[in-house]
Amino acid sequence: MRFLFRWAFRLLILFIVLGIGLFLARDNLAKWWIVSEFRENGMDAKIGQLEIGFPLNSTVAAADVTIFNLPEYGGSPMLRIDDLFIDCDFSELMNVRRKLRPHFRQVRIGITEFNLVETKGGERNLISLPDAVAQSSAQHALGESPLYFTIGNLNFSWERLKFTNLADAGQSRDVNLNIEGYTVQEVEKLSDLRPLFDKVATKVTWKVLLDKLFGRLFGD
Structure with missing residues (x-):
């Protein structure tokens, strides 16, 4: 014994x-x-730093994050995030996995660069920003489309937008956006992000790129 x-x-x-x-x-x-x-x-990613607060608190913080394009889009860096902070109940993160609509109390994101890529066949790695964050349907006007998530407080920074045309390098562009610490409260539907999108649009003077980035949003 x-x-x-x-x-x-x-x-x-x-x-x-x-x-x-x-x-x-x-x-x-x-x-x-x-x-x-x-x-x-089929993609690759690199994460420089990642800190998960659980079980002491309900935060996730990351830095030096790079997400790479699929091979058909050149395999180059698609998204570089210098700073990311999320505060939410961890059950809400599981909702992302279950493809449900999570709620984040606070999100702070600092994008160093986003690379919009168009292939020789005219396909893009992003249909448009509105399509990336909201579910549009015939039941809602575009601005009233619910987002895939809700946010209590959003703090948003975006340094640079890059457009890469794989068919014609002469059509490629680099745009300095220099948006720093833009804050939006109670984000639930696409129209809640409209002031932020308007701010981005003032920096993108080439209408062709503006249409590729925002789709039909500004024609609504």
Whole structure:
């Protein structure tokens, strides 16, 4: 009986040590899982820093994030994020996985560069910004389309927009947006983001690129 107790005690200690190790390594494990998800979909990603507050708090913070284009779009960097901070209930993050509509109490995102790519066949890696964030339907006017998520407080920065035309390099553009700390409260539908989109549009003077970026939003 003493041997059994000693064995059980050692096993308990082992589980505690393992649990502490997993807790300390949770950020690296989460980083590995996120990158694996992208690679399963044919893309690549790099995450410089990732900090998950669970179980002490309900925040996620990341820095130096790069998401790469699919090979058919050249495989170049698509999105570079210098700073990302999300505050929400962790059950809401599971809603993303379940393709439900999550609510984020606070989102702070600093985009260094987004690269909009158009192939020789005219296909783009992004249909438009409105299509990326909202579900449009015949039941709603475009501006009233519900977003795929809701945000209590959004703090948004965007340094540079890049347009790459794989068919004609002469059509490619680099646009300095220099939007810093733009704040939007209670974001639920597309029209809530309209002031932010308007601010971006004032920086994009080439109408062809503006139409590619926003689709039919400004013609609505």
